[in-house]
Amino acid sequence: MRLTEAEGHDYADLLTDVAVEHWVGKPDKLPAARRLAAALIERHGDHWLADYMSHSLQGAEALQKAIAENASGEHKPALASAEDAEQKFHETGNRAGAGRAELERIYALRRLLRESECVVPSEHLVTSTADSTYLWLRTQAQLELSACRNGTGSLGAALAASEAALLLARKTGYSSLEIRALAFQTAFEIDLGNADPVWGPTMDALDEFWDGPFAAVRAQFLLANLSVAAEQGTNTYAAFMFRKEAAAIMEDSPNRILRATSLARLGSMALEARETREAQQDYHKAEHLLAGVETSGAGPAA
Numbered sequence: 001m002r003l004t005e006a007e008g009h010d011y012a013d014l015l016t017d018v019a020v021e022h023w024v025g026k027p028d029k030l031p032a033a034r035r036l037a038a039a040l041i042e043r044h045g046d047h048w049l050a051d052y053m054s055h056s057l058q059g060a061e062a063l064q065k066a067i068a069e070n071a072s073g074e075h076k077p078a079l080a081s082a083e084d085a086e087q088k089f090h091e092t093g094n095r096a097g098a099g100r101a102e103l104e105r106i107y108a109l110r111r112l113l114r115e116s117e118c119v120v121p122s123e124h125l126v127t128s129t130a131d132s133t134y135l136w137l138r139t140q141a142q143l144e145l146s147a148c149r150n151g152t153g154s155l156g157a158a159l160a161a162s163e164a165a166l167l168l169a170r171k172t173g174y175s176s177l178e179i180r181a182l183a184f185q186t187a188f189e190i191d192l193g194n195a196d197p198v199w200g201p202t203m204d205a206l207d208e209f210w211d212g213p214f215a216a217v218r219a220q221f222l223l224a225n226l227s228v229a230a231e232q233g234t235n236t237y238a239a240f241m242f243r244k245e246a247a248a249i250m251e252d253s254p255n256r257i258l259r260a261t262s263l264a265r266l267g268s269m270a271l272e273a274r275e276t277r278e279a280q281q282d283y284h285k286a287e288h289l290l291a292g293v294e295t296s297g298a299g300p301a302a
Contacts, residue, residue, distance in 0.1 A: 020063065044173055052100070063089075070108055075111040099129060116152055136174060142165035149161060165177070180221070227246065231269075243265060256289045
């Protein structure tokens with residue numbers, strides 16, 4: 001997606017990771033990175049990218065590795081890369097870079113099922129960005145806090161954090177983050193037994209997804225939530241079909257663990273729907289994807 005397209009449709013925030021991974025530090029890409037930073041300030045009031053580029057980028061390579069490793073499901077090396085980046089950014093006074101590296105560290109911990117270790121850093125990141133204009137980062141920090149709290153059994157606190165993230169995403173106009181936050185909030189509401197009210201907002205979010213250039217995992221999470229809601233309503237076949245669509249949309253994802261997890265859950269739903277052959281195929285695909293891959297968490301990954 002070109003920057004002009006992102007600006008024209010107000011999707012500039014979706015290019016932030018592209019800029020961090022591929023543009024910043026490269027002279028031929030610097031004009032594009034600067035235009036994106038200006039677009040984020042103008043459209044969202046977010047100064048993170050501009051501040052990140054205005055300081056030492058000593059930790060940039062490690063941060064790039066952490067983002068790429070987390071995206072592909074390699075969370076152990078991502079944790080090490082994020083810690084390396086965070087230390088280097090702290091040493092050179094790049095507050096924006098240190099915060100982004102901390103976010104990657106938190107995400108890696110959560111995906112490694114070390115939720116008890118990610119609550120405190122999540123709270124720290126929420127607090128440290130509270131008085132800043134790093135709005136995308138603050139919203140992501142709230143979502144990671146909600147997921148970490150959920151992993152430690154604090155479902156009510158998890159819901160509260162996801163609601164705070166959703167309000168912030170709507171206020172700042174970050175459409176991709178709004179979809180992500182809604183998926184988190186919906187998942188927690190369903191876990192609390194409040195499935196009925198989530199259908200309308202989730203279907204609206206899916207409409208938004210299909211109209212924009214969003215990552216497949218956004219829709220996967222929403223569809224998985226609908227599957228759980230349908231299952232709670234004893235509509236087994238609808239639950240199976242939602243889960244099937246959730247798995248299908250992840251087919252091109254580079255994250256083999258997420259794809260395998262989605263297929264394994266589809267296999268379970270297929271058995272409940274008495275689709276035995278489908279279940280066998282799904283389990284076989286999941287096993288193939290996980291061959292030689294060290295597994296990690298299976299919680300909310302969107």
